[in-house]
Amino acid sequence: MRIDLHVHSNASDGTDPPAEVMRRAALAGLDVVALTDHDTVAGLAEARAAAGPVTLLPGMELSCRLDGRSLHMLAYYFDPDQPELAAELARIRDDRVLRARAMVDKLAGLGVDIGWEQVAAIAGEAVVGRPHIARAMAASGAIASPREAFTRDWIADGGRAYVDRYALDPARAIGLVRAAGGVAVLAHPRAGRDTWVTDEQITRLAATGLAGVEVFHPDQSDAERARLLALASALSLVATGGSDDHGSLTDYRLGGETTPAEAYRDLLSRRPG
Ligand SMILES: [Zn+2]
Ligand SMILES: [Zn+2]
Numbered sequence: 001m002r003i004d005l006h007v008h009s010n011a012s013d014g015t016d017p018p019a020e021v022m023r024r025a026a027l028a029g030l031d032v033v034a035l036t037d038h039d040t041v042a043g044l045a046e047a048r049a050a051a052g053p054v055t056l057l058p059g060m061e062l063s064c065r066l067d068g069r070s071l072h073m074l075a076y077y078f079d080p081d082q083p084e085l086a087a088e089l090a091r092i093r094d095d096r097v098l099r100a101r102a103m104v105d106k107l108a109g110l111g112v113d114i115g116w117e118q119v120a121a122i123a124g125e126a127v128v129g130r131p132h133i134a135r136a137m138a139a140s141g142a143i144a145s146p147r148e149a150f151t152r153d154w155i156a157d158g159g160r161a162y163v164d165r166y167a168l169d170p171a172r173a174i175g176l177v178r179a180a181g182g183v184a185v186l187a188h189p190r191a192g193r194d195t196w197v198t199d200e201q202i203t204r205l206a207a208t209g210l211a212g213v214e215v216f217h218p219d220q221s222d223a224e225r226a227r228l229l230a231l232a233s234a235l236s237l238v239a240t241g242g243s244d245d246h247g248s249l250t251d252y253r254l255g256g257e258t259t260p261a262e263a264y265r266d267l268l269s270r271r272p273g
Pocket of ligand 1: 071188
């Protein structure tokens, strides 16, 4: 079984529609794919309709903050209509719009006049985010390609036009996902300095009901994978993996990293109730 538990569509910041993601998943020979868009389940219905031979796992990647740092929490199998979870998702979504508008304003102050309407048009039905702003910047000629927006000069974390956003406490995120019948997996804890999660922090999250930790991720070195595997084993967490495919926004490709079948079954068995 080939299982990729971390994939994005244009329902958040990926470039491909959910149906196209599922078509590519089949071409990549995947058996199971979790669509894990940022803070939204808006792509799931289209993905389900286009799943074909691929088993679609409903998922989401929740934006959290721990001790002042950004942290991502993958969630699977939850009921998105559970009232508390649905209210929290609405709050995150509303805040993303306010935040994107604030970044567009800051860019204008730096001489990059892209206009909110253009950013909103690029985002379309998707949850608006920095990649949409980056594409508007490239279209305006301010930068040569969208990737160039993600520097300290522009909208990278801490950049001149960056604006912080509302984010969940990860223990609360775990509680919400569990209350909605799902399981939570800490995403890419060792992918980069800005989102580094320490052993101590992972240990604390494990005590609050975390089910797993993402070990097999393209941004995590072999050395960090080995450390995470040992920690996961010590804390009895499931070690998962996924490609973090974002379509043409990044070079990560569906099936580039996978979750072992045994880990997948273990994760399924940890659903509450
Ligand atoms: Zn992430
Ligand atoms: Zn992701």
